Amino acid sequence: MKKVCTAIVCFIGLVTIAQNHKIEFAEGNWKTHLSSAGKANKLIFFDAYTTWCGPCKAMAKNVFTQDAVANYFNTNFINVKYDMEKGEGITLKDKFGVSAFPTYLFINSEGTVVHKIVGSMTAGQFIREAKNALNPEHTIYGLAKSFEASGYSEASAIAYLDALDKAYESDRRSVVSKLYFDRLEKTSLLEEHNWKLALKYLNNPSSNAFSYLYANRSILTSTYDQNEVDRYFQQVFFSSVYRIKNAYAKNSGIKEAKENAQAIRKLLAENNDYSKGVLAKLDLIEYAAADRWDLYTKKVDEICADTWFYNKSYVAIEAANDLLSFEQENRYKKVLKWADIIRKRNPDLFTQIQLAELRKRVLKRQNKKRKAEVMAQKEKALRKEAAEKMIMTPPILKD
Incomplete structure (x- = not known):
């Protein structure tokens, strides 16, 4: 993303002569912050951090302290921050499903997340995302509505998938990519335009589109870069196993997790260089979920004994x-x-x-x-x- 500085922000910076030197975070508990947001008719900017997170510290030191950022956030939001491993932060971490740091949430006075971004970024990118949070059409919620209203058009799908990627919402991204790509003509998936989109966005092994691409990987490797093709399929399988494991750990999205596991087993019925590792991981996840530690330890014994x-x-x-x-x-x-x-x-x-x-x-x-x-x-x-x-x-x- 490019660094931006709107005329309004620049003007404010000149007039106030760097009046705000950092984002000012409000004191109080979560209930108090919701009340303040309602009275002020503002969104809450929620900084979810940990003390050991390097990017969190870098953002606080190098971005939160820039005048343009401080002015914009102090003017437009109720700013709060929580250590996700202490006090009320532990509960809020689970409530909002925070799994990576730093995570930045934009929440309305009813406690609903309207926009989310994850990771460090420049001041320009940070302000741009804050502006998206204030524009209902550009929030994750708004992009979801546009995606459905458009009948899953390419433009709306890409905008929504990009936002989900920034938000680290891989589970939802998996569902959305399946909805979009499964509506395309199968043969068109092999065309360069759709293949490049699949490389970037399609991460669902239970998708008919993914199954078609995997079945035709020989055509893909003869047409496009073989290493890129191989890396793509391996990445989807391994990242999907991680999502399946995470679903069981959270006891959420189990139905989709089982569908993905079943699809992976079917697709990898024919052995290749990485199928054994993927299938072993699936076995271990399912044994742990079923509390079958006898089978779990037996499986690890087999792994250790297998050359x-x-x-x-x-x-x-x-x-x-x-x-x-x-x-x-x-x-x-x-x-x-x-x-x-x-x-x-x-x-x-x-x-x-x-x-x-x-x-x-x-x-x-x-x-x-x-x-x-x-x-x-x-x-x-x-x-x-x-x-x-x-x-x-x-x-x-x-x-």
Whole structure:
């Protein structure tokens, strides 16, 4: 997006001579903020952040303090901010489904989210999105209405999908992309224009359009860049598995999750380089959802024993960390056994960090504080080594 500065904003900046040096956030509880928004007839600008979020800090320091941003937000909104891991923020995080940081919500006095954006951006982009929030036709809610009213036209679909992408609403984006692409003539999906749109927007494996594209991937790879085609299908499958897992974790959207899982199993009935990993992840998700930890641990045992997974230890490591999250104390020894199996394969530095972190988490849960601290120091040293070698490191998990 391009940086913008309207004449009005510039004029205000000159007249006030940088009167506002930062966005001013109101004090009080959520009920008070809703009341204030109603009395002032304004939307609430809601900054959802955490103390460890780097982009959150960068936005607060570099964007919230710019005069044009401060003037615009202080004039047009009731500004509030909540740490999503403290106090009332914990409840509001669940209420509004915040899953990434920073998330910026624009909420009316009735408590309904009318617009949403996620991630850091420039001051110009930030003001532009704030203006969208004040224009009913440009909010996510308004774009949804336009999409339906237009009969799912291309222009309305792209505008709506773009907004959903900015809002990190991958579940809704999946539904909308299916509605749009499944209305197109199947053969037209192979044409360059629609293929480029599918690359960007179509992320639903239960879509008839996606199934058609996957069945005709040989035509796609002979016509377009093969690496791009392969990456697209892998990305859709893996991101869909993540959404399925998230749906079970939230106990929301289970019907669609099951439809996507069924579609993935059908499409990947014929083995390829990544199908085994995708299907294994699906099995683990469904075993956990059914509370079948006997089948879950058996599956991880199979993964660790299968030579195909030799260089794909991430599947077992993720499964082990998930098992810890479900507090399966009687299976902690199993986790350490899996870690030993992976360690004996001489893993790369990235995987060594994951294993050290996994062991640290298990030892803490076993209340073996001294050993846990030793493992924590090992993890720290490995992360430092990776940084010095400019090697990517895995994200730090909560203990």
